[in-house]
Amino acid sequence: MQAAELQTLRQQIAWRKRYDIWFGILGLLATMVGVLTLVALFVDLIMDGYGRLSWQFLTSFPSRRASEAGILSAWVGTALVMLVTAAAAIPLGVAAAVYLEEYAPRNWITDIIEINVTNLAGVPSIIYGLLALGLFVYLLDFGQSILSAGLTLALLILPVIIVATREALRAIPIGIREAAYALGASKWQVVSHHLLPYSSGGILTGIIIGMARAIGETAPVITIGALTFIAFLPPLPFTTDPATGATVGPFEWLFAPFTVLPIQMFNWVSRPQAAFLENAAATGIVIIIATLAMNGIAIWLRYRIRKTIKW
Amino acid sequence: MAHDMNMPTHPVVGPLKAETSGFHFYYGDHHALRNIDMPVGDKKVTAIIGPSGCGKSTLLRSFNRMHDLYPGNRYEGEIRLYPDNVNIIERGVDPIEVRMRIGMVFQKPNPFPKSIFENVAYGLRVRGEKRRSVIEEKVEEALRGAALWDEVKDRLDSLATNLSGGQQQRLCIARALAADPELLLFDEPTSALDPIATAGIEELIGQIKHRVTILIVTHNMQQAARVSDFTAFMYMGELVEFSPTEELFVKPKKQQTEDYITGRFG
Amino acid sequence: MAHDMNMPTHPVVGPLKAETSGFHFYYGDHHALRNIDMPVGDKKVTAIIGPSGCGKSTLLRSFNRMHDLYPGNRYEGEIRLYPDNVNIIERGVDPIEVRMRIGMVFQKPNPFPKSIFENVAYGLRVRGEKRRSVIEEKVEEALRGAALWDEVKDRLDSLATNLSGGQQQRLCIARALAADPELLLFDEPTSALDPIATAGIEELIGQIKHRVTILIVTHNMQQAARVSDFTAFMYMGELVEFSPTEELFVKPKKQQTEDYITGRFG
Amino acid sequence: MEKHLSSQFDEELNRISTQVLEMGGVVESQLRSVIRGLYQHDHGAIQQVLELEERVNRLEIEIDREITSVMSRRQPTARDLRLLVGVSRVIVNLERAGDEAARVARLTQEFIEAGAPRALPIDDLVNAAKMAADSIRATLDAFARLDVSAALKVIEEDDRLDVMYEGFVRKLITYMMEDPRMITPCLSLLFLAKAVERVGDHAKNIAEAAVYVAMGKDIRHASPQERESALK
Amino acid sequence: MEKHLSSQFDEELNRISTQVLEMGGVVESQLRSVIRGLYQHDHGAIQQVLELEERVNRLEIEIDREITSVMSRRQPTARDLRLLVGVSRVIVNLERAGDEAARVARLTQEFIEAGAPRALPIDDLVNAAKMAADSIRATLDAFARLDVSAALKVIEEDDRLDVMYEGFVRKLITYMMEDPRMITPCLSLLFLAKAVERVGDHAKNIAEAAVYVAMGKDIRHASPQERESALK
Amino acid sequence: NLVKVDGSSTVFPITEAVAEDFQKATQGKIKVTVGISGTGGGFKKFCRGETDISNASRPILEQEMKACAEAGIKFIELPVAYDALTVIIHPKNTWAGELTVADLKKMYEPAAQGKVNNWNQIRSTFPNAPLKLAGAGADSGTFDYFTEAIVGKAKSSRGDYQATEDDNVTIQYVSRDVNAIGYLGLAYYLENKDKVKAVAIKKDDKSPAVLPSLETVNKGTYQPLSRPIFIYVSTKAAERPEVKQFVEYYLRNAAKLSKEVGYVDLPAKAYELALDNFRKGKVGTAFGGHAEVGVSVEELLKREMKH
Amino acid sequence: MAEASTRLHINRQRQARERLIEGILFLAASSAVAVTVAIVVILLYEAAGFFQHVSIVEFLTNTQWTPMFENPQYGILPLVTGTLVTAGVALLVAVPTGVVVAIYLSEFAPAAVRETIKPFLELLEGVPTVVYGYFALLFVTPLLQRLMPDLPGFNMLGPGIVIGIMIIPYVSSVSEDAMRAVPMHLREGSYAMGATRFQTATRVVFPSAISGVLAAFILGISRAIGETMVVAVAAGQQPNFTWDPREPAATITAYIVQVAMGDLPHGSIAYQSIFAAGLVLVLMTLVFNIIGHLLRRKFREAY
Ligand SMILES: Nc1ncnc2c1ncn2[C@@H]1O[C@H](COP(=O)(O)OP(=O)(O)OP(=O)(O)O)[C@@H](O)[C@H]1O
Ligand SMILES: Nc1ncnc2c1ncn2[C@@H]1O[C@H](COP(=O)(O)OP(=O)(O)OP(=O)(O)O)[C@@H](O)[C@H]1O
Ligand SMILES: [Mg+2]
Ligand SMILES: [Mg+2]
Numbered sequence A: 001m002q003a004a005e006l007q008t009l010r011q012q013i014a015w016r017k018r019y020d021i022w023f024g025i026l027g028l029l030a031t032m033v034g035v036l037t038l039v040a041l042f043v044d045l046i047m048d049g050y051g052r053l054s055w056q057f058l059t060s061f062p063s064r065r066a067s068e069a070g071i072l073s074a075w076v077g078t079a080l081v082m083l084v085t086a087a088a089a090i091p092l093g094v095a096a097a098v099y100l101e102e103y104a105p106r107n108w109i110t111d112i113i114e115i116n117v118t119n120l121a122g123v124p125s126i127i128y129g130l131l132a133l134g135l136f137v138y139l140l141d142f143g144q145s146i147l148s149a150g151l152t153l154a155l156l157i158l159p160v161i162i163v164a165t166r167e168a169l170r171a172i173p174i175g176i177r178e179a180a181y182a183l184g185a186s187k188w189q190v191v192s193h194h195l196l197p198y199s200s201g202g203i204l205t206g207i208i209i210g211m212a213r214a215i216g217e218t219a220p221v222i223t224i225g226a227l228t229f230i231a232f233l234p235p236l237p238f239t240t241d242p243a244t245g246a247t248v249g250p251f252e253w254l255f256a257p258f259t260v261l262p263i264q265m266f267n268w269v270s271r272p273q274a275a276f277l278e279n280a281a282a283t284g285i286v287i288i289i290a291t292l293a294m295n296g297i298a299i300w301l302r303y304r305i306r307k308t309i310k311w
Numbered sequence B, C: 001m002a003h004d005m006n007m008p009t010h011p012v013v014g015p016l017k018a019e020t021s022g023f024h025f026y027y028g029d030h031h032a033l034r035n036i037d038m039p040v041g042d043k044k045v046t047a048i049i050g051p052s053g054c055g056k057s058t059l060l061r062s063f064n065r066m067h068d069l070y071p072g073n074r075y076e077g078e079i080r081l082y083p084d085n086v087n088i089i090e091r092g093v094d095p096i097e098v099r100m101r102i103g104m105v106f107q108k109p110n111p112f113p114k115s116i117f118e119n120v121a122y123g124l125r126v127r128g129e130k131r132r133s134v135i136e137e138k139v140e141e142a143l144r145g146a147a148l149w150d151e152v153k154d155r156l157d158s159l160a161t162n163l164s165g166g167q168q169q170r171l172c173i174a175r176a177l178a179a180d181p182e183l184l185l186f187d188e189p190t191s192a193l194d195p196i197a198t199a200g201i202e203e204l205i206g207q208i209k210h211r212v213t214i215l216i217v218t219h220n221m222q223q224a225a226r227v228s229d230f231t232a233f234m235y236m237g238e239l240v241e242f243s244p245t246e247e248l249f250v251k252p253k254k255q256q257t258e259d260y261i262t263g264r265f266g
Numbered sequence D, E: 001m002e003k004h005l006s007s008q009f010d011e012e013l014n015r016i017s018t019q020v021l022e023m024g025g026v027v028e029s030q031l032r033s034v035i036r037g038l039y040q041h042d043h044g045a046i047q048q049v050l051e052l053e054e055r056v057n058r059l060e061i062e063i064d065r066e067i068t069s070v071m072s073r074r075q076p077t078a079r080d081l082r083l084l085v086g087v088s089r090v091i092v093n094l095e096r097a098g099d100e101a102a103r104v105a106r107l108t109q110e111f112i113e114a115g116a117p118r119a120l121p122i123d124d125l126v127n128a129a130k131m132a133a134d135s136i137r138a139t140l141d142a143f144a145r146l147d148v149s150a151a152l153k154v155i156e157e158d159d160r161l162d163v164m165y166e167g168f169v170r171k172l173i174t175y176m177m178e179d180p181r182m183i184t185p186c187l188s189l190l191f192l193a194k195a196v197e198r199v200g201d202h203a204k205n206i207a208e209a210a211v212y213v214a215m216g217k218d219i220r221h222a223s224p225q226e227r228e229s230a231l232k
Numbered sequence F: 001n002l003v004k005v006d007g008s009s010t011v012f013p014i015t016e017a018v019a020e021d022f023q024k025a026t027q028g029k030i031k032v033t034v035g036i037s038g039t040g041g042g043f044k045k046f047c048r049g050e051t052d053i054s055n056a057s058r059p060i061l062e063q064e065m066k067a068c069a070e071a072g073i074k075f076i077e078l079p080v081a082y083d084a085l086t087v088i089i090h091p092k093n094t095w096a097g098e099l100t101v102a103d104l105k106k107m108y109e110p111a112a113q114g115k116v117n118n119w120n121q122i123r124s125t126f127p128n129a130p131l132k133l134a135g136a137g138a139d140s141g142t143f144d145y146f147t148e149a150i151v152g153k154a155k156s157s158r159g160d161y162q163a164t165e166d167d168n169v170t171i172q173y174v175s176r177d178v179n180a181i182g183y184l185g186l187a188y189y190l191e192n193k194d195k196v197k198a199v200a201i202k203k204d205d206k207s208p209a210v211l212p213s214l215e216t217v218n219k220g221t222y223q224p225l226s227r228p229i230f231i232y233v234s235t236k237a238a239e240r241p242e243v244k245q246f247v248e249y250y251l252r253n254a255a256k257l258s259k260e261v262g263y264v265d266l267p268a269k270a271y272e273l274a275l276d277n278f279r280k281g282k283v284g285t286a287f288g289g290h291a292e293v294g295v296s297v298e299e300l301l302k303r304e305m306k307h
Numbered sequence G: 001m002a003e004a005s006t007r008l009h010i011n012r013q014r015q016a017r018e019r020l021i022e023g024i025l026f027l028a029a030s031s032a033v034a035v036t037v038a039i040v041v042i043l044l045y046e047a048a049g050f051f052q053h054v055s056i057v058e059f060l061t062n063t064q065w066t067p068m069f070e071n072p073q074y075g076i077l078p079l080v081t082g083t084l085v086t087a088g089v090a091l092l093v094a095v096p097t098g099v100v101v102a103i104y105l106s107e108f109a110p111a112a113v114r115e116t117i118k119p120f121l122e123l124l125e126g127v128p129t130v131v132y133g134y135f136a137l138l139f140v141t142p143l144l145q146r147l148m149p150d151l152p153g154f155n156m157l158g159p160g161i162v163i164g165i166m167i168i169p170y171v172s173s174v175s176e177d178a179m180r181a182v183p184m185h186l187r188e189g190s191y192a193m194g195a196t197r198f199q200t201a202t203r204v205v206f207p208s209a210i211s212g213v214l215a216a217f218i219l220g221i222s223r224a225i226g227e228t229m230v231v232a233v234a235a236g237q238q239p240n241f242t243w244d245p246r247e248p249a250a251t252i253t254a255y256i257v258q259v260a261m262g263d264l265p266h267g268s269i270a271y272q273s274i275f276a277a278g279l280v281l282v283l284m285t286l287v288f289n290i291i292g293h294l295l296r297r298k299f300r301e302a303y
């Protein structure tokens, strides 16, 4: 190559490389928008609510006195609602995904189901609230119970679980299925021996991400008419009710009144006394930490399972 | 062992393990195989070669009704399995039963992401075998049969996916062998392997052919030449020529075959 | 065309386009290439063969500093490019400049999901060429050079990914050719292709070698035998033997080479 | 012949074929020179034969090397493989034929130097030599065109040559018996005739190789009936 | 020899080698029988030689088929390819040697039937035949062991045989001149000697093939000096 | 042993405080839940028999009464405290310390929409500055009451003002803008006196300007922006001892607790009357199914009830 | 081998079991349809009451939405524009930023940076949306007011921006997944031509991942449209027919929560109006999802 040509070539490379630097800076800035917002939010919440974060806060019921108020009923409520959500959404979502991915014939019924699922994922959460109000609270008469809320949030995260499960199933190479079939396995054997175990990582991640989203949901729970003041916990199964002396049934807690963290927070936010704002911030911190923990678990699971399962 | 009385004898091939006649296959509207008549000699290696898309895999996969897994596929004609003398593509025949007797090894090694032991034991588990001792015995036998025992006997519990490509493919062969198949189908079993691993698999095919009938599809003509007793050449969904391998490679009967194997295809 | 005055002449190979000397490569702590001295004859095809993992691709990819894309890799020694007589792995040398002069074709055809035209034009666009007429001319020339023009001239605007595998790989060659490379690297260019497409690519290599120096890595010894003028045999990160191809395949100098090419490797 | 996907392979096979034909041409011209030398006592012609022997040897080695090279690099099968195997048989025979031609030349020289009695039945020999040279040409033609029936004709022709040779030997014996002084020249002629007969044999072998290439049937050592049935 | 990854390939090569040695053994035993027949006028031995010819021919065709088959199926290179090429050269020469043995047998029979005059110098011939048979054995040995120096010895030996042959021919001429009645038997002996000499040539060719297989050098048509330099 | 209360968010803090103390007093034997679904949502549940007590920041409406009647639910209306709507302005706002109802009407009436955008359109003495209005969300009891009291007709309002359900937000809004004005519950003003300033309200030009405070409301001088807030008890539920116990506890402690959470207690007499009404099971509403402004609580409690 | 031929016959028991399982799974899959049907039925049922009083023409053409006022007006357009404008602002923030972040993380950032920042960004999704509402109202809007002194305290710009920030992780993580799914050999193909990082990222990786990026946009749009609490808190709950993001407005979702938490008597037309509004919202997301579906099909990855 001639020296002159080389010279122009080099100039032109130097020019092109400048974009790399500019874009690198731009990218970093863009990333920082998100990161800084989060940091700002979190720091703000911590500054407001740090003082209230204590054991007492976690183990007390709500109160008109901000400094005595706590979130016991709220986090227990959230935990129980999540339990119902998980119990309803996981089997349903996984089964639906398995059906769509492995069983469904390619016909219009399947198409409808498919489009439905994608569409459900985009339906605003408030609409689920409206649905739940009509369906669970009134039609099925579950009332404003843990069951209603759990089922509502289950519907909300159902598409998330279905989509995640389908993706996890799709990531399993066709060769694995064919290998199992070729050994004489039946369809259900293929599903239960192989597909579900191998996709468990993806499924779990999907479940956790869905649940993390559900924890922070306010709107649908508000719509079904959440309670706000609850100064007792749902009855433990098989204990004796102090008031009636009767033994508590195993599922009684499902129909118990409850509140959840975001509602508690929302309620406190709109109280006139500034002290309640601290409580709200502290509740916000608890919610964020819960989602953080769940995301952490999801990441860890993804990593663990990615290490053992490769094709 | 004298061959079963119910095995018909073919003039060129000898006792038959299976045979297609007037066999057609359709992917929906696409007529992928046309009127295939092919014998499969008992305890022989039969290779299927031909240009890409000629229907090799389609034919092979018809033997264990793999096409049943996908909608819209249609078989026509006969694939008889001997000594039963049953047309295995008939409606009344259970594809699962067919697959229990006809094993398959795939192009890409596809061990399950389970332990080596569980991989080989899987065929037995599917059959409902629960006795640990029986399973252990069969697993060892199959791994020995696949020339893998010595390499893995000390780590039967480690993940199969950590084996090298060649070992994985031998594991897949062991997995198929453990189920005592009468016919073993190979679909380009070495195309994902390097030459040394390939040589290992070919060597293994040479060893197991005394026990089981083998049908192998390969892109690699030389591989067909190396491992098979009989070779079928397919083109555009038809069986152009079926001959003893040596004859096909030195003195093919059909011009199309000759053109293909000498690299004159247009 | 008489060769450039700055091209040294090698006793076996003749005028050199490039040459490695005392070349080492490290993937982090893993010493993948050891002390490689290999000449690359100008306008010749040099093939690199050897067992899986011996470092063929690593060596090839060192020629256009592909390893710079991943962290932790380290070069040592020299890869001289002639007639410039620069050590292209030196710090001061810009990898982008190197890559603009040394093209590469990969194992799996990797056309960009753009139109056929845009694929071939990519190298020019990257260089900032804007004149439509210049680009069109170059694209046609490159497509002709890659023996693809007649097949695609009527659908230059259709997606490259809709081409067949063999056409895609020829498109990738055209894409590389359009950038007027002095040296073209092929890393197992046909291992994803069927035999007929493979033959097409080999044929093409035979045609373009009059214009550009070629370095090709292949798993397939016969391919090396078929397409190359010189063959290097590598083993465990070292260059065991470098000879004219015919000599290497009929009468190799080293026992290791002989064992490998005759299938005696253990 | 249809083309290979690899034009280089085609080129290589073409080059080999051309070289074989060249070698055949050289051998044939040796034979023609020998005939001229014998008939016209042409020293120059004889000299030429001996010189050409070198070239034939070189061609044999070169073609053989190319065959090996193609085999190692191209994995020929079917007709390509048969062609290469056939060519390697052809060149062995051509080289031998060339050898015989050289031998004839040397003997002719001796014979002439020894006084070459005019009385001896040299015409028969010349005719035989012509026949042998024609056979070589015919067989190479058959090989080049893979013309089985032409090749079979060459094989049958060889029988005629053998019969001529037998007759010629008997004739010579009577000459020798009649006049013991004739023994040495007659022996020369005898060896000459033997060499010519061998050329015929080589032509026949080449024809057999042509049949092998064309049909994949090895008809060496086969009786005429076996041949017939093999080629059906 | 180290083993291939493919044991079947090993088996195939082994089978070919065994067959070559078997063929060599048959040819050698033909030669030994011929010697016995010549020396002891043993009709049975001569008959045996003729019968064995069939077998040699069959072996040639069979081995050739196997070589082609291996070539078409295994893409041999380097030493494997050279071995197959070498073997194909060896069997051609063995078959020729077998042919010569048969020829000798036939001539011996004629010779004996014609009355076999005791006066003729048959011992020289027998010695030469023994030498030729030894050469065949030695050359096959060298080939089997790929022993280059043993092969070179065989090549040199052939020169001695050629010298013996020349001397024998001269001797026979004097016999014929002395007594014209001896012409026919002498001619028989002459052809016999010629055949024996040819066997030596074939042994030499086989030795050259051995050198080729072992070292990849084609030393055919090379002068002794050229040989030396090639093998350095 | 579960008392279910739901309804207005305005009443919630009082009921919450009562429930808290009540549960402590009964050592958790009786459980009380308090929800927020708005006065309307509360009545819906109440009239379906799902709740025992409904918090309400406005009297029950005709439509709701019909629903209750259809379900056979009878109710006892019990005022529990006053909420005073406070009109607030920025502390630096020097001109609007006192406003008449007519002034406010000029600002908020529907006819003002898009037209009245400047302070000097209210009174020519006011500065030429943009008028920035804030207020309650259109579906709150606060909104209904404010429009009724100021414009004269419930829900009759201009639409282009900053509406929010959250009074803290109104505080924020007004505290940031010198030209802003808004209205909200008294409690919010009392908590944020440092950020906003209350406007003294004159009923008409002649009346004195009254600043909102516990006293002025309790005495009934802060008019017309004081309103009573209620609980409605289902008669069926009232038969249950725990409900009865709770309601009585409520009425006994409402004075103290409503002050504590920022509302204005009713005159002591009113609580007695209410308790009396409750014990007598005096069902129905003192309102005709629509809002009314400026009636005293005592008067209300004595009225003939309408069902 | 007498049993040989019977061995191939269909195993009824197994077949029955398989059928049963398939049936159960089918029911589970149908639940998705059931949910949709339930949503539509409930919305339609409640909205039917609404449409008995309000003509669809008015609903779709009137530019005023004041169901709770004395003279109620039922024109959905102000809510629709409010929804679209906030979503639009959100997308204007989220799409470029998300894509730049995705490109940066997938192509520029060192692995360590990527692996730390990604989960961090994903946390943005985990923050309760109420918090974002107050963040928009109390932090972003005042900040904007410094730049635009005339900006009202409630406006669509602030919440739009915050929703945008909130959905950055949606856009960036889905886009980044799509970009990372672009096989390395395509990138190598580009680098081998002498392209720079920027050129490779923008000319090869981005176009190759376009279908995934579009999917991310659609996800983001659905999410932005459906976001409730942020706008409910910070945009002002005042239906306002305007395309100007600086003005306050209500969105459909904000209206629904507002009413759901409010004092309206149930069964009133105003109350039923939230179902009519919900129906519109569902239709809007449906339209976007279908567009997304079509776009994805059109640009399906083909590397
Ligand atoms: N699932 C399918 N649906 C429709 N057509 C198909 C399907 N699978 C294969 N085909 C078509 O059927 C024909 C035969 O395909 P098949 O896979 O059997 O070819 P093959 O000979 O195995 O080719 P290859 O060597 O590339 O594997 C081809 O034309 C192919 O395009
Ligand atoms: N990115 C990497 N990091 C660490 N080690 C590597 C990496 N890539 C390759 N290696 C190692 O370097 C050695 C040479 O690898 P290379 O890919 O060059 O082999 P190869 O000869 O091309 O093999 P193949 O024929 O399988 O492509 C191998 O041992 C391999 O495991
Ligand atoms: Mg296939
Ligand atoms: Mg490599």
Ligand SMILES: O=P([O-])([O-])[O-]
Binding pocket: F007, F008, F009, F010, F011, F038, F039, F040, F056, F057, F139, F140, F141, F142, G262, G263
């Ligand atoms: O929640 P409210 O009814 O008091 O507005």
